[in-house]
Amino acid sequence: MNLLSSLEKFGFSMEDEAPLDITKEPGKDKPQDMTESEKEPEKEPEEKDFLVRKHISCPVCSKRFDTLTVRGTRAKRLEPDYDLRPRFAYIDTLKYDVTLCPQCGYAAMNRFFSPLSDAQVGRIKKALDGKFKPQDNITPDTYSLQESIDRYKLALVSSMAKIVKLSEKSYICLKIAWLIRDEIKEVKALSTDEAIASALQQEYNGFYKQAYNGFLQCMSKETPPFCGINASTLTFMIANMAMYFRDYAVASKYVYELIGSKTASPKVKDRCLTLKDQIAAKMREEAKSAKKA
Numbered sequence: 001m002n003l004l005s006s007l008e009k010f011g012f013s014m015e016d017e018a019p020l021d022i023t024k025e026p027g028k029d030k031p032q033d034m035t036e037s038e039k040e041p042e043k044e045p046e047e048k049d050f051l052v053r054k055h056i057s058c059p060v061c062s063k064r065f066d067t068l069t070v071r072g073t074r075a076k077r078l079e080p081d082y083d084l085r086p087r088f089a090y091i092d093t094l095k096y097d098v099t100l101c102p103q104c105g106y107a108a109m110n111r112f113f114s115p116l117s118d119a120q121v122g123r124i125k126k127a128l129d130g131k132f133k134p135q136d137n138i139t140p141d142t143y144s145l146q147e148s149i150d151r152y153k154l155a156l157v158s159s160m161a162k163i164v165k166l167s168e169k170s171y172i173c174l175k176i177a178w179l180i181r182d183e184i185k186e187v188k189a190l191s192t193d194e195a196i197a198s199a200l201q202q203e204y205n206g207f208y209k210q211a212y213n214g215f216l217q218c219m220s221k222e223t224p225p226f227c228g229i230n231a232s233t234l235t236f237m238i239a240n241m242a243m244y245f246r247d248y249a250v251a252s253k254y255v256y257e258l259i260g261s262k263t264a265s266p267k268v269k270d271r272c273l274t275l276k277d278q279i280a281a282k283m284r285e286e287a288k289s290a291k292k293a
Contacts (some may be wrong), residue, residue, distance in 0.1 A: 057102035083240035095148035105132030107154035127161035170214030
């Protein structure tokens, strides 16, 4: 007999209730927690777990569309590349820093997507009209490297059309180069076709050089921050790019400038000391090669 059966008139369903026993302590019949060895291993996070779909309106054609953006600050920052290319655990946030309208082709880095002036809208329409083929508004779970590179290239086209600061165009070129650098690594790991890697290397050098030359001019033509990059950070980035292009005079100049700077952080100065030794080693190596030749 269920001693609480009269409570059914209040809405309680007593059919599945255990017989009343007031001496029983709550929770005593719950199964014990599994030991650490019995627990299932936690699922490894995936890139899509850090993304969210955002529904926005294009400031050029007014069409609504979906885009992927990084969800808040969930991504854990890792040690960056030598030229400060950012790295995060489980996701490459760089791939999601461009918003692209699939209808008209207008694209820009997220922070610069809108608003636009009437003059900029007119110039963008003129640059894209009859050239861009509208795409299906289907948003994937993630963007591939090639999709992200293409989005940045379209952002570069739009940035030149709407006439932006050189630092913005330079930063777009740098981000394209960073993504191509990762694509080169993937191709070399998965394919033995050296022609593909060689073509990508040429493309990488081209965009990296555009970024390098552009940022060099920014140092004398613009005031910091340069597209959100502070002066010390950009100086270090330029020094690394100069090192890559064997422009050791420029690399040395900026490295020594940072080492003696009162505003550069201790972390940047430590990196500069390492870079200074690398520059010296490269210069000695090339001097020896020149003597042998």
